[in-house]
Amino acid sequence: MARRSLPTRILLYALLVIVICIFMIPIVWTALLSVRPTITNRTLPPTLIFKPTLRHFYYCFANPGLSSHWLIASLVIASAATGLSLPFSLLAAYSFSRFKFSGRKFLMFWYLSLFLGPPIVFLIPYVLMMSRIGLVGKYPSIVIVYQTFTIPFSILVIKSFFDEIPVALEEAAMVDGASRIGAILRVVIPLSLPGIIVASMFAFVFSWNNSIFPLVLSSRSTKPLPVGTLNFFATTGITWNYIAATSLVTMLPPMLIFLVLGRYIVRGLTFGAIK
Amino acid sequence: MTLREMKWAGKLLQVVVIGMLGILLLTGLPAFAQKATINVLGVQDPWYFALEEILPQFEKETGIKVNLEGMAWDALQARLITSFITKEKGVDVISVDDCRLAQFAENGWIIPLTSLIKKDKQAVKMNEFVPQVIHSSCTWRGDVYTLPIATYSQFVMYRIDLLEKAGLLTPPTDPADWWTWDEYMRYVKKLDGLGEEIYGTVIVGSQPVPIVHMYTGLEVSRGVRWFKQFPEAPWDFTPTINTEKSINTLKFYKELYKYSPPEAINYLWFDAGTAFAKKDVGIYYWWSPYGYLARHAGYMVEEPSPIVGKFGVSLMPYEPGEPKVYSLGAHGLGIPKYSAVKEEAWEFIKWVTSSEGQKAMALTHLHAFNDFAREPLFNDPELIKYYPWLPTQLYTVKEADGKVARPHTPLYPSLEGFYGLQLNSALAGHKTPEQAMADAQAQWEVIMKQNYYLPYKGLSYDDTIDKTLDLIEELSP
């Protein structure tokens, strides 16, 4: 690419800095909010110099430590939802990747529409359904409904990774006497393991971030972090420091995962459509 | 498939299936830890925190273990309704906000307590209750469904120092000197702008629910009624809110907003209290708990607010020519139909709503509870020491009728929701008061018609205060 002139380069760098600031300032501000003394929360002009305190984190995570319950719930739900989706998605992804069967396009479209559709639409009857069998407020009802996006998502993303493995390898294995299942297990899956892990990490993040299902389906003991944070918004006063502390912990794992995922982000965020 | 392959595949399949089941089971485990105790669900109002503190006393006296769970108001309603639909056995005592009583009772979701009280007249002492409370908040179709744990009336609070500065006399605490809404407005106008950042009053504007709670306190005392005939029989749910009186009341409320902080249009219940306690607000009216809440810097926090000792409590104004009726709200404790331990639940309710229980709650270390329903408590010198405005509060309780201020029909939530939207729109200037009331009336008619309430297809019950007085006498020792 042609080299830009110096003034243009300076302008571009300045723009870059501005852009980074715009997207980082709210996050940094929240981090500050989590360690400010409460008095400095809402001053005009904003207080930039203050003595930081860990009191809010202590309240949230140690004593009485409400947020740590929510943290555990988030971990359990996201892990279980991701784990549960794997067997289903692996099988279907393989089928979509390798076979051109009738109804394939329709099915893929159906899966796509599942997580592009409004979750609230089947949430209400789902709640009534789950309440009849007494599962509202317990983990299984939440983990199961998460499958409406973890499974379709994992299918589409894992499929895109399977697509990169030439069929010739499986065919070679089968010629050597392996069955199709054996070929899947011994050739396809090991080779696409990084991709499967990538897909799972995305599914984990989406499950971790989901707030609408647990809003209705969770009880005090199964509330994940985003929903639990709503507790701090009591109609009797909003404790922003606790909200910030808990929010910080809520946003860190997905951010770390995205950092690690690096070049796979594009594929993951577009559900395998773009590499 | 070769035999070896099949075994391999079979083993893998087993592992996968077991793994899945394991995950599901593990996540389902918390469901299995249940003990034989009572589960109490309540809203996190001040009574909840007071109750928390005295629970050990109850457990020691009766040996019944209590799992107390509190949550925000809307979360509680959602949780309760879910528990009813699912016939959940593990909910034993619930706090019923009186405006939901009709819905719960009509649907048979909570059991009537009348027969239980009859067997236990000495313990319950129904005659101690101010009859208006029982009438407004605890009965439905002639049965008692809840006993009040926290009763809220509405009164006026004012800043002594600001009134002095403006040269105004303290408002009345004696019914002989009752004052009018026009005088109230005069006070508001005089206090507004006394100094920088001093507001005459503060109102609650957030829709859909909070604004209705404050607005109905004003509206009912000015003669506005929601329906043509209710709760006297025969019930006629023709909405009657599109009247001149009603429009004028909305205009009055709009003017109060003019002298409030502009953000008040989004204020929730506690925001108004906070504004009074922290900012400079001259005078306002609100639920009675805000009397003691104004003493603290934050909700349920020890630190005192800046206005401790600087505010007073007085009676609500009235409107000449209209009967003195005020709003009453109460949280009552009821027993869901599906509870498995109803006897223990009843023990809990009796204990907590008794004079001893209520007094203990008032004397907890924060001294943040005086929401009584039993008359003797209002005159108890030990309690007056901590809550000096109790006598004034008693008057406001006695002049209240919650069933008229916010008619407790099963459809109340829908009606309130739409009403709140219209009131808020009028406040924000999106609609004229005339338009807002007309829209409210029209939509209410639609809602009532669709739900078989207009004309009313059910059985009316003549719910008068006399009938309640008879009931109370029947249930008294």
Place this chain on the structure above:
Amino acid sequence: MGLIPGVGVIKKETMLNVKHSSLPYVLVLPSLLFLAFIIVYPLGFSLYYSFQMWNLQISPVPLGPVGFMNYRTAISDPTFVHSLINTLKLSAAATAIQFVFGLSIALLLSENLKGGNVARALLIMPTAMAPMVAGFIFRYLYYPDGLIPYFLSLVRIPIPKEGILGNASTALWGITLTDVWEWTPFFAIILLAGIKSIPVEIIEAAQVDGASFFATFWHIILPNLRFVALIIIMIRFMQIFNLFDIIYAETMGGPGTSTRTLSYNLYYRGLVEYNIGYSSAIAWIMIIIMVIIINVFLFLSFKGEEL
């Protein structure tokens, strides 16, 4: 590696032709059955009850079939119509703004500036967080004494006295801004990948021919991005269309109904008012609208192309 537009994505060398085997269906069956159960059953339940009168406020059991009454009520309900308009406004505006900003940032990043990789890593952070958390953050920032009004006051842009989220005309913009902040990096990163996948030779050839930056952009970059752009626009449009979390965190549909979207309205009717019959009708109307929109998008982006 990238996509070559116009040719589609058939990968002959990875497809197997197994015409008469039932294996493909067997492999898909577990996920299909599972999802069918947790989705189709509730949706069917919902369809059935949309034709019934069932309002938990007045009765614990349904009160009999009422034909299309619930649907008629929904269409004539001013709140529903308003929520539909809000949703369309929000989706269109937010998607357009995010796309334009995202594309600009992508172009900026494609200049291979030093620190571009760090920028990319940092930029994706907003997208990583839960929308509800973004809602909390911005609710705090929107306070009359918060950062955003403060910055606005520095450039002399007035904010309404009730606060951005408290004023009916600005509240929806507040929601839009939160979503734009959170997802513009999504557009930026993906469009950047799209730009990078354009063969360098094409761009250099154009520059050798003396094309200006804008000409290069308009005639070379944009057409090559068409496929990618359409996909992510569709994905985001649908996601914003279904938006609930941010609204729940920031305004609960208020003030009035100015930020009430279709999803929030459905939530309110079904899980606050517990009018099961009515909310089921709303749900099905939403499904129909959604299917139409997705089909329009798919038609526009995949005209004749293979999946």
